[in-house]
Amino acid sequence: MTDASHSQADETQLAEPHLGAVLASAGLDAEYVRAEGNTLYQRAEDGREIPVLDYAGGYGSLMWGHNHPTIVAYAKELLDAGVPVHSQFSLHPEAAELALALSRIVRRESGYDEPYFAVFANTGAEANEAAVKHAEMDRVIRLGALLAAVDDGLTEAREAVRDGSAIIPDEVFARVGMGSRVSDTAALNELVHHITTHNAAQAGRPPVFLTPEGSFHGKLVSTVQLTHNEGYRNPFKALAAQARFVPLGQPGALRKIADEERAQLLGLEVVDGLVRLTEHEAPVVCAFVLEPIQGEGGIREMPREFVEEIHEVCAELGAPVIVDEIQSGMGRTGDFLAGTRLGLRGDYYTLAKSLGGGLAKISVLMVRSSRYQGQFELIHSSTFAKDGFSNRIALKVLELLEADDGAAYRRAAELGDRLLAMLGSVRDDYPDVVKDVRGRGLLLGLEFHDQSGAPAAPVAEAARAGLFGYLVAGHLLRGHRLRTFPTASAPDTLRFEPSLLLSDDEISWLETALRDTCDIIRGGYQRPLALPGA
The missing domain is CATH 3.90.1150.10 (Aspartate Aminotransferase, domain 1)
Incomplete structure (x- = not known):
């Protein structure tokens, strides 16, 4: 030895x-x-x-x-054929085929007419991590566009006051706590400074995710913050965006929490020679994340009334609904998506586990086209994602599920x-x-x-x-x-x-x-x- x-x-x-x-x-x-x-x-x-x-x-x-013998036989066939696993940063026709097949099924079950774009990963936690990152990127882009529009309004008001084509009524100064002012350039500059300081504070608020009590979405840096169990979450609480956990069985609790997280940006516009103060809701709530049936939370199905409230509140906030179907999806509940019978319609879906047929390690984030940010593909990647072997196994799984x-x-x-x-x-x-x-x-x-x-x-x-x-x-x-x-x-x-x-x-x-x-x-x-x- x-x-x-x-x-x-x-x-x-x-x-x-x-x-x-x-x-x-x-x-x-x-x-x-x-x-x-x-x-x-x-x-x-x-x-x-x-x-x-x-x-x-x-x-x-x-x-x-x-x-499963059919899946094992197909896996052997793929390996014997030398299907490439590591061919990153190239075209993957089988990934495109899988994304199209998944999009068709998700559209059928969600009721949305839009296609869903696919971002592939290896595990469920990674798919949820990608969802969190994409939602935050989308929020930052929307917030940036809103701030730019507000700045354009401030510039327009400044020019109108300077050239004498508009004045600032006393009520505008009063509404921002400045008292009475003479409408002149100096007063306008002070008003703009007050508004920009306020907006910077509101825009700088950290993002917040909403999710039901009992949720479990993984144990990575971001996803663990969406996991209700304090034993998993608290040791890493300072590392990522925080979540607000919404109690189940309490009508109105979601709306109350959402209202507490609202942020308003101020702006100016010129109407009929008068400078008016405008208010714009800034996106602070990044997304609502939920499992249709909580797995690690005790196999608890979301109440239909709660699902309806989620849709209403998220529509008001402009925040996406992220549906974690990692444990409940892939036909396990009698439908491809467990949320189908609840009337749950996701802007994002995450799938994993049975997508790999018990052999491949594969997961996917599906994002509704009107929500999708294409540049996300350039700043988020995974070494083992989208490989030819896993994608083909997943296609075989979908074929088996949809057969007959x-x-x-x-x-x-x-x-x-x-x-x-x-x-x-x-x-x-x-x-x-x-x-x-x-x-x-x-x-x-x-x-x-x-x-x-x-x-x-x-x-x-x-x-x-x-x-x-x-x-x-x-x-x-x-x-x-x-x-x-x-x-x-x-x-x-x-x-x-x-x-x-x-x-x-x-x-x-x-x-x-x-x-x-x-x-x-x-x-x-x-x-x-x-x-x-x-």
Whole structure:
């Protein structure tokens, strides 16, 4: 053995060891050696493969399951053909084809006649980061145009007063707090200085993003500020544009917050020989960002009334609506976009996860043409974005989704109804354990009641520590060979995001596991949850 090998053997775990310890403490430190469909396989000590039913589904990335044979065969074909991956700063016909296909589907579902331009990336967080950057670039451009128009008005007023073709009424001075003045060049200069100072302060206000409480949009520098969970956000709070989180279920709360963020620029115009004061709303709110169904927030669907209020307020502000369909989109809820049935119409959409068919790492930002800033393409890029392999895999995924007049969407809705009915029966039989089941299609959640007073001490302790969902997930894995996790910001809610390949037997498997778990939590079984050391 070489010195280097000795050194490596002596080293402790260096690949995220803290995370590994957390997984071990919850009984989730599993290693998988193979995957197909809804099944992952562990290797037993005697070499046997142990199947594990995967309801986590790559956090929504596996609409077609693990290693779908059609997608795998096509991937092999592409690799055998030597499709280029690294051909940056050149033409990509397959990217143009993918953008066109996505635009057609998004237009169909959103109801907008305009095409949507595509900016490709690798992950959902990157797509959201691109959306945030594009929205801010657009805001700065709109603000610059407004300031230029205001400056033109000031110049016109100055020239009119100087040549005697206009005077400044007392009310103009009074409205800016200057008291009475004689309308002359000196007074005009003072007035203009007052206005420009005011405008500079208003135009210099930092951008604000609006997003619902419970939101999760990634963990990059900008996107983490749109993630409601303080544990993810607060350590980096000073690094990027801030968000205002809008409470759900409170009509009028959005409008109140939007009003608090309004900023007015002042200007001058000449009308019939008089200089008049004008007011212009400056864009401070950069965008409203939301998930139609919150994934990490506990699988919570946006109320229709809230969606309507978002549209109204954003139209008044001139701010775009950014719809994050990264976890909920790609047919998972029975429509290509989960927002379709809510009447949600986005100026921007972000897609990822299942867009890659479980193999490729690809995401995309779609921007409505009337909102699109072409120069964004020159100042935002990604080394691995828009490669020939990923784009072609995504095209194959769209082909599968749209085949047979959207049979995949109907299948997702049907399976979701059956799975939701089963979860509902568990809730009905264990109302003291299960608080709620919710979601749509193959994006479902089961929320437990607070178990901090549970009869079993380990259960109560985990609940008080905010780890109850992970305790349950560990039991499901070790006791029932079933894999799922709680949602990141609502750890009492388990997620269920299986693929279109879900079978009746797999639904029954989950039901058996959940009923056993509820019995143990309730105290009906005198045995512990199946955890390390138990």
